[in-house]
Amino acid sequence: MDKIALAAGALYVIVLLRAGGTFAVGWLAGAGARRSRFAARTSSAKFRRAERAIQRWGAPVVAVSFLTVGFQTAANFLAGSMRMPLSRYLPALFVGGAAWALIYATAGFGVLKGLGRLFAEQTAFGVAGVVVLLLAVGGSVACRRRRAVAVPPSGDAVPDKS
Template sequence: MDKIALTAGALYVIVLLRAGGTFAVGWLAGAGARRSRFAERISSARFQRAERAIQRWGAPVVAVSFLTVGFQTAVNFLAGTMRMPLTRYLPALFIGGAAWALIYATAGIGVLEVVGRLFAERTALGVSAVAALLAVCGVVVYRRRNAASSAAAETVADES
């Protein structure tokens, strides 16, 4: 069997279980999540943006969310808490999940092949590329955490 088809199939099963599970947790949590210790997280800008998009556009937002990073978890959870009917949610999950699996299977295998060749032919360049990628990821995470803590400090100061 073709490695892209096998990888895409495995990723499809994974995304259906992960996103469907996130939706189910949201469904079970329902309105209680807004009154629990998760209320602060649900009231974050990302979740509010996802909720507004779901309210405005419905199921297509779920399908398109799979083409984003970080937004899809919020969308699936909120679609569950908003009790989106399964007749609307499942087609969006199947279509969006298939797109996600195909993109990650093709791009993922391509990147792995390039990195494998780079390490085989020019090991020092391969190590340097991975180190640079890790450094960029570290800077992004650091900046996001600082921005989040600054926003939280401003909210506390405004409430005082």
């Protein structure tokens, strides 16, 4: 069997279990999550944005969410907590999950093959590329954390009484 087909099949099973599990947790949690200790997480800007999109567009948002990073989990959880009917959710899961698996399998093998060739032919450039990639990811994470700390939540501002 072809490596890409095998990888795509394995990734498809993984995404179906992960996203389906997230939907199931959302289904079970329902409105109770908004009244629990997880309320802060479910009222974050990312979750509110996902909830508005799901309310407006429904299943296509769930399918397209698999092409994003970070929005996918929120979309599946909220689809469950909003009790999206399985007749609408499952097709979105199958289509979006297949797209996710194919993209990660093909792009993943392409990146690994390219890195392998780079390390074999020009090791110094390979090491430098990995270092630059790690610095970029670390810098991005640090900037996001600083931004999250610097911007106070919208409801916490104290009105000026002058």
